[in-house]
Amino acid sequence: MVAVGFATMNNIIDLMMGHRSIRKFSEDPVLDEHVEQAVAAGQMASTSGGIQSYCVLRIRNEQRLESLVELTGNQTKVARCGAFFIICGDTRRHRILAKRDGVPYDTRCEAFLLAVVDATIFAQSFCLALESMDYGICYIGGLRNDLPSVGKLLELPEGLYPLFGLCVGRPAQDPTIRPRLPQPTVLFEERYPDDATMLAGMDTYDQTMLQYFQERGAGDRIWSQEMSAKFSAPRRESLGPFYRDQGANLE
Numbered sequence: 001m002v003a004v005g006f007a008t009m010n011n012i013i014d015l016m017m018g019h020r021s022i023r024k025f026s027e028d029p030v031l032d033e034h035v036e037q038a039v040a041a042g043q044m045a046s047t048s049g050g051i052q053s054y055c056v057l058r059i060r061n062e063q064r065l066e067s068l069v070e071l072t073g074n075q076t077k078v079a080r081c082g083a084f085f086i087i088c089g090d091t092r093r094h095r096i097l098a099k100r101d102g103v104p105y106d107t108r109c110e111a112f113l114l115a116v117v118d119a120t121i122f123a124q125s126f127c128l129a130l131e132s133m134d135y136g137i138c139y140i141g142g143l144r145n146d147l148p149s150v151g152k153l154l155e156l157p158e159g160l161y162p163l164f165g166l167c168v169g170r171p172a173q174d175p176t177i178r179p180r181l182p183q184p185t186v187l188f189e190e191r192y193p194d195d196a197t198m199l200a201g202m203d204t205y206d207q208t209m210l211q212y213f214q215e216r217g218a219g220d221r222i223w224s225q226e227m228s229a230k231f232s233a234p235r236r237e238s239l240g241p242f243y244r245d246q247g248a249n250l251e
Contacts (some may be wrong), residue, residue: 001225015132021175022136023077025169030083034133042126047118053111054119055090056126057154057162058083067153072142072165082135082169086143086150089115091247092159112161112248119163130168140165155233158247176216179208 039056047053059065065079078084091111098105105111127137143150143165152163184193185201202224209223240250 016128018177019131020136020175021138021170022167022173022175023138024171024173025077025081025136025167026172028082028170030130030135030168031189034130034135035083038129038133040124041129041247042122043135045121045125047121048114052118053090053094053115054122055088055093055160056122057086057088059086059154059239064153068143068150068165070203071146071149071153072140073145075140075142077167079136081138081167083167084120085117085166085168086154086162087166088156089119089161089163090159091115091161093227095159095247106244107247108168108246109250112243115161116163123164123166127166134170135168136171138167140167144236144239146238147236148238150212151242151246153224156246160242161246161248179205179212181205182208 035058037197043052059068062079065084065200068084069076072078089112091105092112116139123139130137141164143162147162150156154162156162182201182204185198185205206222206224210220213221214221244250
């Protein structure tokens with residue numbers, strides 16, 4: 001096995017630390033060979049017990065892309081980026097094996113959770129590989145706005161769970177890096193801190209983000225208040241029923 005030198009390691013860290021979500025793309029296509037290389041790199045990510053319960057759908061059909069623009073909340077970049085993908089948790093593959101071998105398939109919550117975890121780990125490694133080729137990426141959580149309609153549009157079989165979309169392409173913008181939470185609010189020794197400690201860290205982050213928003217003409221936005229508002233009411237209530245209809249047991 002070839003050892004990774006410090007120079008290579010630092011290049012990887014620099015790439016990760018320079019991540020920005022890209023929302024405007026040039027008309028340059030994403031080359032198939034680059035997609036295949038990035039998928040191969042993503043497949044080398046950790047996977048629980050080797051189950052590899054994920055798959056990637058690349059959507060090229062223009063009519064489908066335009067439908068997905070509407071379903072994701074009129075996010076036009078879905079149809080204007082170099083390539084659009086849908087990352088799915090995939091238990092279909094294992095269901096096929098179980099049927100072939102004449103054994104029951106365990107659909108309890110663990111199977112669904114493993115698919116979500118595996119797909120997410122794959123996706124981030126896939127994206128890191130694409131960014132190393134100078135592509136920009138943007139995750140599309142709006143895919144979950146109306147999953148029943150997405151499922152019908154893509155004719156998804158049982159056992160397939162679309163999780164989020166992914167826009168990829170050559171950047172046509174150069175946005176600044178968005179600050180993240182201070183490490184004392186995410187890295188802990190032995191146990192979770194008390195509420196006062198967490199609030200102090202988030203107060204500090206509020207000031208950082210306030211300056212970030214003001215410098216970009218976004219007004220006096222307070223990050224913590226936006227988070228409270230975001231989770232103050234139910235959202236995307238069709239998710240549970242949709243995933244159950246797809247064969248997930250969430251109990």
